Amino acid sequence: MSTTGANSPRDAGNWAKPVAALHVEGVPAGARNLVEGKRLVGPLQGFGKMWQKTYRARLEGAELAPAEVIREWKHNFPRFWPEGNAFYPPLTGIAPGEIALIEASVAGGLRLSTGVMVMYADEESFTLMTPQGHPLAGWVTFSATMTDRVTTAQAQVLMRAQDPLSELGLSLGGHGQEDRFWQQTLSNLAAHLGAETVVETQVTCVDRKRQWSKAGNVRHSSALRFPVAARNPRHTSR
């Protein structure tokens, strides 16, 4: 971002600029751009209960500083996703304001075409924010910290289901699927870094209230589709 200068806050270069609508430059082969023109949505704009889910992996034996772990994580982000899900990273890598497209498996054999924008990135963390049409409204922060000379990698989700259908999906197995997704991602990261780990999971319901005023978000939820035999998205990196 361009907010720099002698009086700029220290975090000025870490944040994306606000955008009225997403625009993707160049859609990679295998991806579908269903985020074009969509707005970003935070946890305040979603429908369902608000959850904070934290997945932590102590990287025993990796002997890497937090910044080194995050560098590897950013650079190889798609490789760590569970099989059957594809993350198409931005051409310029994970940097503030960049957009990544996603083809993911969801419950019931459906596939989801969506994307995320990099909302924040520094040397030891980065955050991806969801757009309209994604089942979840909110963001995921990936970070690494060191305690007792061991680095811990963490993924922390702060989100609501974006609409009533997604809320139903979460209660019918979606939560478990999401937990397994991030647990597997952290396990894959740990294995890539040569570490042994057990992923700890902590789930907190931040707000039990459903926001019925946001039930109309369902009109954006057109990204679900049945699998197409000719296409079998796999882990993707550029």
Add this chain to the structure above:
Amino acid sequence: MPETTVSLEVRDAGGGACIVGVRGEITAASEDALMDAYARAGGEDVKAIVLDFSELGYMNSGGIGLLVTLLVRANRAKQKLLAFGLNEHYRQIFELTRLDEAIAIHASEADAVAAAH
């Protein structure tokens, strides 16, 4: 993430509003300090919490998440959450994350306190 250093000053603005002055950094590591300040500010008679960000020096995405949590708590207690003192950079972050749709941003302490009443 850098180590966080924040100090939070709580003062009564009268008329059921309380100001929480934020000095330093807001990150996920600020949670205990921020929630403690909210507890000191948020008595039963308090109808509005006004966040003073004029001395905010750093905020990362963990800090924004913390403000979401604070907003949920304030809403649960039927308290308004307002803010002032945000520079252009932090205003843009509120706009990006759409916190500005739920936390009313004002140009000055006087404006924020007036809106709180």
